Amino acid sequence: MSRRSLRTGEGESVTSRLPGQEATSRSRWEMEAASSLCSRLCYCGNVVKKHTSWTVSHPGRRFQVCARRNGCTFWEWADP
Incomplete structure (x- = not known):
């Protein structure tokens, strides 16, 4: 227990x-x-935040960015 x-x-x-x-x-x-054992870290050492794109060219596609507001320039697609 x-x-x-x-x-x-x-x-x-x-x-x-x-x-x-x-x-x-x-x-x-x-x-x-x-x-989250598969957590990805951004350039400033924070765990990245996942978002979903709702643009015409990439609807529903997932991407990851730095979780800090005005943080580092980390950005990548989070495709499986």
């Missing part, structure tokens, strides 16, 4: 403990980044 606690607000953290293990605490951002 695992135990988790979640605090809301900026800098949310999750504390989890499995039987026989010490409790660990990570920020929500760290947990989300770690949960």
Whole structure:
């Protein structure tokens, strides 16, 4: 049985403990980044954000960009 606690607000953290293990605490951002093993990092080291194009030339096509507003110039198609 695992135990988790979640605090809301900026800098949310999750504390989890499995039987026989010490409790660990990570920020929500760290947990989300770690949960996706295929996460791609942009040039400034952040996990990229996925969007869907709705242009006439590329309707429904997925692409990835830096998640920071006015972040680095990272951009790529996220085709399977």
